[in-house]
Amino acid sequence: MSASDRDRLAVRPLGSRILGTGHAVPTRVVTNADLQDSLQTTDKWIRERTGIRERHIASPEEPGSVLATRAARHALETAGIAAEDLDLIVVGTFTPDYPMPATAVLVQRALGASCAAFDLSAACAGFVYGLSIADQFVSRGTARYALVIGVELLSHVTDWTDRSTAILFGDGAGAVVVGPTSAEDVAAGRGILSTHLFADGAHAESLIVPGGGTREPITAANVGDRRVTIKMQGKEVFKHAVRSLASSCRSALAAHDLAPKDVDWVVAHQANLRILEGVAERNEVSMDRFYVNLDRFGNTSSASIPIALDEAVRNGAIQRGQLLVLCALGGGLTWGCALVRW
Numbered sequence: 017m018s019a020s021d022r023d024r025l026a027v028r029p030l031g032s033r034i035l036g037t038g039h040a041v042p043t044r045v046v047t048n049a050d051l052q053d054s055l056q057t058t059d060k061w062i063r064e065r066t067g068i069r070e071r072h073i074a075s076p077e078e079p080g081s082v083l084a085t086r087a088a089r090h091a092l093e094t095a096g097i098a099a100e101d102l103d104l105i106v107v108g109t110f111t112p113d114y115p116m117p118a119t120a121v122l123v124q125r126a127l128g129a130s131c132a133a134f135d136l137s138a139a140c141a142g143f144v145y146g147l148s149i150a151d152q153f154v155s156r157g158t159a160r161y162a163l164v165i166g167v168e169l170l171s172h173v174t175d176w177t178d179r180s181t182a183i184l185f186g187d188g189a190g191a192v193v194v195g196p197t198s199a200e201d202v203a204a205g206r207g208i209l210s211t212h213l214f215a216d217g218a219h220a221e222s223l224i225v226p227g228g229g230t231r232e233p234i235t236a237a238n239v240g241d242r243r244v245t246i247k248m249q250g251k252e253v254f255k256h257a258v259r260s261l262a263s264s265c266r267s268a269l270a271a272h273d274l275a276p277k278d279v280d281w282v283v284a285h286q287a288n289l290r291i292l293e294g295v296a297e298r299n300e301v302s303m304d305r306f307y308v309n310l311d312r313f314g315n316t317s318s319a320s321i322p323i324a325l326d327e328a329v330r331n332g333a334i335q336r337g338q339l340l341v342l343c344a345l346g347g348g349l350t351w352g353c354a355l356v357r358w
């Protein structure tokens with residue numbers, strides 16, 4: 017460590033930044049047309065109400081931990097970090113391979129890492145929650161390198177007879193490696209600027225998988241009644257999503273004396289194009305600053321932000337020095353926002 021680095025650490029805490037990104041999705045693509053007959057819906061209805069055209073659905077050979085490991089390998093490769101150098105693996109998921117152990121330890125084993133590893137349950141906000149944890153660990157110096165993954169196999173908790181939910185969801189995984197900022201990053205103001213997490217349990221039942229936990233253990237009857245699938249009050253969730261995402265982004269920006277006009281990219285949870293349009297309108301940010309890929313992936317819950325982020329970085333949309341807002345809302349209700357100077 018150089019003398020100037022020591023001086024810097026003496027006067028301010030470390031910061032963290034995203035060093036690499038990766039994603040992995042199942043090979044099978046299911047288009048809206050594929051769902052038309054079984055769900056009595058149309059491609060037109062789905063596109064107009066959600067913006068979704070197709071989604072990836074996992075085969076039995078593609079469990080979540082396998083997709084998560086593939087995404088993690090890409091992220092480690094891009095970051096130039098070896099799995100042995102990881103100090104922490106956090107996986108946001110509510111569709112783990114097993115109730116126990118955590119998907120994070122399966123990823124740890126597959127990667128050959130030997131660090132702390134756990135899953136967190138914050139539904140679609142899981143990635144932003146995980147990024148916040150990684151930021152705290154790295155900024156405090158408790159971890160040097162942390163892997164944050166969002167992975168969901170929503171097809172396993174989808175009621176394939178309910179056209180109001182089955183059209184929305186897809187499977188996939190996205191990952192980032194978080195590490196300490198360099199002196200050069202600090203000078204340029206780059207890194208994870210701050211994270212802001214929220215929850216409101218008053219709406220716990222508005223987006224819920226009622227069966228399959230200890231309150232309503234799995235039985236043949238509740239599987240038959242499709243109680244082990246996502247139940248959603250669509251309109252209520254929609255309204256909360258627009259309101260809470262917009263306000264959390266504004267307050268995160270205000271904490272840094274920034275305004276929506278300063279944002280280069282909003283990489284939001286890819287739930288519904290109309291939700292993103294609502295957030296854009298409320299915050300007076302034009303839609304061309306929202307990175308949108310939900311047309312090809314659907315809603316992949318905690319995986320959606322890291323998948324979108326990885327795509328946008330790899331296709332050159334996101335450039336060094338740009339200001340990004342990452343924001344998500346999901347079951348809980350939980351929501352959150354991270355400001356990142358890339």
Ligand SMILES: CC(C)(COP(=O)(O)OP(=O)(O)OC[C@H]1O[C@@H](n2cnc3c(N)ncnc32)[C@H](O)[C@@H]1OP(=O)(O)O)[C@@H](O)C(=O)NCCC(=O)NCCS
Nearest residue numbers: 057058061065140179180183250251253254287288345346
């Ligand atoms: C699910 C969602 C697209 C439904 O759109 P909506 O405009 O609220 O539609 P409604 O549920 O009010 O249904 C309106 C009509 O469309 C019908 N409908 C619902 N799904 C349909 C489908 N896939 N195809 C055709 N018709 C459908 C309904 O039966 C209803 O018909 P009716 O008026 O004859 O009763 C919308 O509520 C939504 O996106 N909510 C947020 C979902 C979300 O993003 N959740 C995850 C957040 S993490």
